[in-house]
Amino acid sequence: MKPQPDYFDQDAESTFKNLSEEYAKAQCSIKELDMRNKKLTEELRKEKSHVDKLKEELKRREGTKKDTGKNEALTRFNEIAGRRLLDNDASIADLSTEIRPSKIGENFKILYDNEWTEAFEELTEQGKTEEECIKTLLHIVQDTFTFAMEKAKSFESKLISIVTSFPANANSSNKNTTKDEEELIKQLKRVSAARTCTAVQDVYVRKFKIKGKIGERLKLYARKCMELCWYMAVQSPPMVIISAVQCKGPFDEKYYSRYTATGDLIDYVVWPCTLLHENGPVLAKGVAQATKDNREAFKRKQAPAAPKQNSDERWSSTKQGAVGQEGISNQNTRYQKKDEKK
Structure with a gap:
């Protein structure tokens, strides 16, 4: 007699096979989930690290801002103090500018x-x-x-x-x-x-x-x-320039250098003198044309030259000078009176 197939065994085998496939799928899903978990964990770690860096950066910037504010205040204070030192004292050079x-x-x-x-x-x-x-x-x-x-x-x-x-x-x-x-x-x-x-x-x-x-x-x-x-x-x-001077006035070498001519008087100004401020010290001398006093030169030209004397004559004139001084004075007085009568 031919044996009949065992349907129960067939169902069990089919069920076992299905379960095995499902198990395999579950294992793959577990692996995928595990991988995703690891990936998310790594991303979380990176984000946490980034947040920590941002916190440190924020803290550093807050500290820098405080320091900057402090430094700016100190710089401003020093600047104002320096300006007050320079204020109304132009003789002190302001080296912060050309x-x-x-x-x-x-x-x-x-x-x-x-x-x-x-x-x-x-x-x-x-x-x-x-x-x-x-x-x-x-x-x-x-x-x-x-x-x-x-x-x-x-x-x-x-x-x-x-x-x-x-x-x-x-x-x-x-x-x-x-x-x-x-x-x-x-x-x-x-x-x-x-x-x-x-x-x-x-x-x-x-x-x-x-x-x-x-x-x-x-x-x-x-x-x-x-x-x-x-x-x-x-x-x-403000600074000052001087170019108005008295013509034929004394040549002041404190304010001007000579242009081309020599002399003790100013003829005209060529280039102004520069002062630090009104009535202040000279920063740069000007240039002026000099001239001579022609009247004095004319007098010196018209005056007769004194005769030369040897040592004996000079001694004699010196000796007689004190004695004859009164006579000379009287003689000059007589000449003056004669001129008045004329």
Whole structure:
């Protein structure tokens, strides 16, 4: 008799096979989940590390900010203290800027040596005499100085208006500025000097061109004069140039060097003298043409030469001088009376 198939065993085998497959799938899922878990754990670790770094960075920045604020406050304090030391004492050099009085005086002398000479040659080529060239160039530097002082005064008035909120055209007696405001205005004038200089130069050269055609070297000379005069005008207190002197007055070597002639009197000024401030010390000597006192020279020429004496004659005249002094005096009196009668 043929045995019948055992359906139970077949079902069990099929079930076992299904379970095995499911188990295998479960194992794969477990592995995948384990891998994802490891990956997430690593990402979490990295994020935690990043958060820690951000916390450290934040802490460091807060510390730096505090230090920076402290340093800025200290720097500001030192700056104000330094400015107060310099305030109203122009003899102390402000080395924080190139636009300082000693440097301006040095550059003003260089201007005479270089640009003045070039402009002088250009005017000479146009047929002007030496004196005409000197007068023209002196007039330009005087005019630029006056122009710079006027513009600097207007500029300071605008700064006061900005800092204090006073109208620019308000009465100056009503503009009661504090010391800090005055200090700020002085700093703004110094800091902006180089930038504002270009604008002032352009305005002056346009005004200069209206008066007539000018050469390139003369225009360069005018611009350089305007630059240095502007730097003089924005100083606290302003610098001063001296070019007005008494003609035939005594030649003062403290203020001027001689141009081409020698002598003890001033004939005319060639280049101005630069002072630190009004009635202040000399920063750069000017140049002036010297002359001699012709009246004294004429008297010396007309006076008769004294006769030469030997040693015996000199001794005799010395010996007789004391004895005959009274007689000589009386004789002179008689001559005077005769002249009066005549």
